[in-house]
Amino acid sequence: xxxxxxxxxxxxxxxxxxxxxxxxxxxxxxxxxxxxxxxxxxxxxxxxxxxxxxxxxxxxxxxxxxxxxxxxxxxxxxxxxxxxxxxxxxxxxxxxxxxxxxxxxxxxxxxxxxxxxxxxxxxxxxxxxxxxxxxxxxxxxxxxxxxxxxxxxxxxxxxxxxxxxxxxxxxxxxxxxxxxxxxxxxxxxxxxxxxxxxxxxxxxxxxxxxxxxxxxxxxxxxxxxxxxxxxxxxxxxxxxxxxxxxxxxxxxxxxxxxxxxxxxxxxxx
Numbered sequence: 469x470x471x472x473x474x475x476x477x478x479x480x481x482x483x484x485x486x487x488x489x490x491x492x493x494x495x496x497x498x499x500x501x502x503x504x505x506x507x508x509x510x511x512x513x514x515x516x517x518x519x520x521x522x523x524x525x526x527x528x529x530x531x532x533x534x535x536x537x538x539x540x541x542x543x544x545x546x547x548x549x550x551x552x553x554x555x556x557x558x559x560x561x562x563x564x565x566x567x568x569x570x571x572x573x574x575x576x577x578x579x580x581x582x583x584x585x586x587x588x589x590x591x592x593x594x595x596x597x598x599x600x601x602x603x604x605x606x607x608x609x610x611x612x613x614x615x616x617x618x619x620x621x622x623x624x625x626x627x628x629x630x631x632x633x634x635x636x637x638x639x640x641x642x643x644x645x646x647x648x649x650x651x652x653x654x655x656x657x658x659x660x661x662x663x664x665x666x667x668x669x670x671x672x673x674x675x676x677x678x679x680x681x682x683x684x685x686x687x688x689x690x691x692x693x694x695x696x697x698x699x700x701x702x703x704x705x706x707x708x709x710x711x712x713x714x715x716x717x718x719x720x721x722x723x724x725x726x727x728x729x730x731x732x733x734x735x736x737x
Contacts, residue, residue: 574654580611582651584676587660588669588723589686590715591701592693594732598686599660606656614650616643618661631712637668644672651680664714666721683726690715692732 575581587595596617603613629635640663650657663669673681694702705713712718
């Protein structure tokens with residue numbers, strides 16, 4: 469495949485029946501050597517993408533419709549490919565690549581439906597205990613599961629996050645995206661996290677198709693969770709040694725429309 473090599477000083481002038489666009493400047497992307505994007509320094513929204521043809525050793529170029537000046541590839545299927553190029557938050561010039569093996573094929577292979585079981589509740593409410601018991605039960609029935617435990621993910625994936633409100637939201641966002649990937653792989657993903665904010669849990673639910681996100685609320689009174697205190701965290705929070713602790717100096721927003729509500733009012737889970 470030929471690549472597009474142009475000097476940084478290269479300038480492009482494009483003309484159609486109605487307009488002339490001058491001073492378009494190349495933006496080289498090392499990940500797409502056969503694609504060159506031109507932009508106008510004073511009009512960031514004005515862009516033109518050119519691509520080399522697969523069928524020539526010497527680059528031949530195809531431009532998109534000048535009435536739109538957006539993404540375009542040579543030869544039909546290339547045009548469709550580049551038109552899907554998008555910007556998501558801080559990531560730009562990215563394209564979703566579809567694989568011929570998708571979720572239905574993976575589910576058929578595993579003989580199960582991939583989904584996310586999201587267990588939420590106060591510290592000490594029994595989330596991890598229930599998550600592991602559920603995983604063990606499903607495993608004994610030949611079902612493939614994976615548990616995403618709140619403390620475990622902070623040992624690696626989310627070790628750079630604090631327990632402040634913004635980092636807590638990012639913690640849940642990351643876990644939600646990972647859980648979505650597990651579900652897409654056909655795995656039954658069991659996420660066990662305090663996840664105190666309703667909006668963050670709802671955002672994770674929105675990542676999956678309807679019916680693939682099952683929210684389980686461990687409805688255990690704060691007094692009982694504090695009496696259990698298996699990790700000694702409530703004692704530290706009461707002593708002021710832990711800040712932003714859910715239930716003490718940071719709120720927990722109970723689910724309003726969860727699929728499962730587990731009531732427990734005894735010391736033994």
